[in-house]
Amino acid sequence: MALKILLVITHNGQSIDDQVHNAVTACLQLDVNYHAMVLGHDCQSVIDEARKMKGLQKLFFLEHVSLEFGLAEPSAESISQFISDYDYILFPSNTTSKNILPRLAALQNISPITDVCEIVDKDDRIFKRPIYAGNIIETVQSEQDINILSIRSASFTKTPISSEANVDIEHISPDLSSIQSKHLGCEITKLDRPDLVGAKVVVSGGRGLGSVESFQLIYDFADCLDAAVGASRAAVDAGFVSNDYQVGQTGKIIAPDVYYAIGISGAIQHMAGMKDSRIIIAINKDADAPIFKSCDYGLVADLFDVVPKLVKHLKK
Amino acid sequence: MKVLVPLKRVIDYNVVVQIDSSQKNVVTDHVKMSINPFDEIALEEAVRLHESGVIDEVVVVSVGSELSQEQLRQGLAMGAHRAILISCDDAVANDPLSVAKILSTLVTRDDYDFVLMGKQAIDNDCNQTGQMLAGLLKWPQATFASKISFSTDEISVSREVDGGLDNISCQLPAVVTVDLRLNDPRYISLPNIMMAKSKPLQVESLDDLKLNLTPCLKRISLEFPQPRTSGEIFTDFDLFVKKLDEEEVWR
Ligand SMILES: Cc1cc2nc3c(=O)[nH]c(=O)nc-3n(C[C@H](O)[C@H](O)[C@H](O)COP(=O)(O)OP(=O)(O)OC[C@H]3O[C@@H](n4cnc5c(N)ncnc54)[C@H](O)[C@@H]3O)c2cc1C
Numbered sequence: 001m002a003l004k005i006l007l008v009i010t011h012n013g014q015s016i017d018d019q020v021h022n023a024v025t026a027c028l029q030l031d032v033n034y035h036a037m038v039l040g041h042d043c044q045s046v047i048d049e050a051r052k053m054k055g056l057q058k059l060f061f062l063e064h065v066s067l068e069f070g071l072a073e074p075s076a077e078s079i080s081q082f083i084s085d086y087d088y089i090l091f092p093s094n095t096t097s098k099n100i101l102p103r104l105a106a107l108q109n110i111s112p113i114t115d116v117c118e119i120v121d122k123d124d125r126i127f128k129r130p131i132y133a134g135n136i137i138e139t140v141q142s143e144q145d146i147n148i149l150s151i152r153s154a155s156f157t158k159t160p161i162s163s164e165a166n167v168d169i170e171h172i173s174p175d176l177s178s179i180q181s182k183h184l185g186c187e188i189t190k191l192d193r194p195d196l197v198g199a200k201v202v203v204s205g206g207r208g209l210g211s212v213e214s215f216q217l218i219y220d221f222a223d224c225l226d227a228a229v230g231a232s233r234a235a236v237d238a239g240f241v242s243n244d245y246q247v248g249q250t251g252k253i254i255a256p257d258v259y260y261a262i263g264i265s266g267a268i269q270h271m272a273g274m275k276d277s278r279i280i281i282a283i284n285k286d287a288d289a290p291i292f293k294s295c296d297y298g299l300v301a302d303l304f305d306v307v308p309k310l311v312k313h314l315k316k
Numbered sequence: 317m318k319v320l321v322p323l324k325r326v327i328d329y330n331v332v333v334q335i336d337s338s339q340k341n342v343v344t345d346h347v348k349m350s351i352n353p354f355d356e357i358a359l360e361e362a363v364r365l366h367e368s369g370v371i372d373e374v375v376v377v378s379v380g381s382e383l384s385q386e387q388l389r390q391g392l393a394m395g396a397h398r399a400i401l402i403s404c405d406d407a408v409a410n411d412p413l414s415v416a417k418i419l420s421t422l423v424t425r426d427d428y429d430f431v432l433m434g435k436q437a438i439d440n441d442c443n444q445t446g447q448m449l450a451g452l453l454k455w456p457q458a459t460f461a462s463k464i465s466f467s468t469d470e471i472s473v474s475r476e477v478d479g480g481l482d483n484i485s486c487q488l489p490a491v492v493t494v495d496l497r498l499n500d501p502r503y504i505s506l507p508n509i510m511m512a513k514s515k516p517l518q519v520e521s522l523d524d525l526k527l528n529l530t531p532c533l534k535r536i537s538l539e540f541p542q543p544r545t546s547g548e549i550f551t552d553f554d555l556f557v558k559k560l561d562e563e564e565v566w567r
Contacts, residue, residue, distance in 0.1 A: 098459070099460075133441065138440075139538075183482075188480045249438070280544070297547055298550065299550050
């Protein structure tokens with residue numbers, strides 16, 4: 001039975017969010033074709049990128065000034081009008097979808113399934129999702145005809161975009177009722193190194209770094225590996241780095257090829273964000289640190305001693 | 317102004333959670349239970365807003381079994397004025413849409429101006445209820461707040477998002493969900509625990525609210541994820557580097 005699928009594409013106004021490519025893989029597990037939707041204002045580069053997605057049959061572009069910054073109220077209201085045409089509405093799991101998706105679901109009286117890590121049976125609507133910071137996997141079955149899912153990117157591979165773009169675009173100007181929230185501005189961290197989400201290699205620092213100044217060691221090491229930089233919550237709380245670096249249950253959930261945890265103890269809330277990495281490497285001076293129980297390679301040493309030595313080794 | 321703060325009873329974040337023999341539930345007997353940490357932060361913020369004169373009354377509500385009275389008493393000890401328990405079974409209490417419907421009924425019936433709540437519960441990690449409640453009430457929402465400031469009838473919120481911070485403002489009434497960095501909840505003192513015992517705690521049923529709720533998602537089973545096994549641990553720097561060279565992990 002062919003399923004009708006709608007993928008909601010999240011973006012930053014310029015480009016598609018990286019997790020969308022993982023959500024495309026989930027769409028293609030459900031069926032060979034799907035529709036997708038971009039909400040925004042004046043974001044042609046997003047449309048150009050979106051129309052190249054593999055398996056895409058039709059692209060809706062909902063354009064309205066109040067959709068420019070992804071505010072939940074107009075976004076949920078706009079998507080709401082399309083729901084009844086589909087069996088599945090998918091979102092990538094990120095802070096944009098976390099803001100919009102539950103509101104949309106409530107407007108439609110639907111219980112969504114968020115952070116899906118496996119589609120077990122698309123016809124019987126059985127899915128797996130992590131609970132308790134990823135320490136337990138729950139299998140749930142939905143009794144609803146229309147299902148709204150968000151896709152946990154660390155559990156699905158990315159489907160690369162194709163070079164061709166020959167998909168129909170339907171341009172829609174939604175009629176939105178009075179908007180209740182106002183966007184005041186963003187303080188988006190500008191990065192001159194790879195983005196944490198989607199990076200192949202990530203170097204994260206924890207409380208063990210001790211100060212903002214010492215955190216430079218993490219940047220130096222990351223630069224040798226062309227890696228993204230992450231952090232534990234303790235490092236963020238201590239002000240070594242800003243909140244968007246946080247990896248974990250309440251931060252970003254990532255699965256790079258190689259993850260370096262430096263001066264990080266390995267609390268379950270931190271592990272929740274990185275334990276799907278292919279290789280985990282830990283450096284910690286405490287041989288009993290829990291991180292050593294779930295890493296592939298560990299070095300028991302003082303980071304201030306060994307990280308500069310590693311930088312030197314890699315520069316050779 | 318009257319604020320409602322929902323509190324969920326959850327397994328304490330330090331506990332290593334176990335699955336029971338039915339493979340359908342987690343073990344809660346003899347396990348330390350707490351207020352969901354995010355909800356505790358929401359309550360702390362509400363109490364501070366009361367202390368600074370912005371809010372007149374702080375009401376805490378829990379949706380769940382009778383056992384949740386323990387968390388409500390803690391909330392009262394932290395400074396809430398009164399508490400409501402909406403007693404129901406665990407299936408309803410763990411279904412965000414059902415909880416949002418319960419809260420929305422309560423907000424409309426008792427005329428709250430503001431709901432301040434945790435962004436997610438650390439048991440099912442759903443991160444849904446606040447947004448759902450805002451949708452049901454047709455109120456504006458500000459999620460993942462790490463800073464909240466008030467003017468006459470408007471609030472400004474700094475939201476923690478993937479790229480950094482997103483600043484928005486919205487009119488009241490509104491739902492705000494809070495992130496960890498908003499504040500550090502206070503320590504509850506013994507006199508306050510004693511005082512909380514005499515504060516009102518009212519128990520209501522779903523019948524009292526004229527609600528009949530059946531969750532649409534059924535749990536089939538629980539399992540542990542594939543554990544990561546511990547690998548090779550080195551104490552010698554040179555051997556460690558040699559190994560990583562050999563395995564070509566640097567590339
Ligand atoms: C509801 C909730 C949600 C949370 N969400 C997250 C989350 O998303 N992400 C997250 O990371 N945390 C989260 N936490 C916090 C988590 O519980 C831990 O407190 C945090 O991860 C600890 O960070 P850390 O490992 O950097 O610090 P610590 O646990 O203090 O560990 C520091 C480590 O550095 C080592 N060290 C110190 N000096 C050196 C040195 N010179 N050389 C080598 N090693 C050294 C120490 O041996 C120690 O193991 C959450 C907590 C709660 C309650």
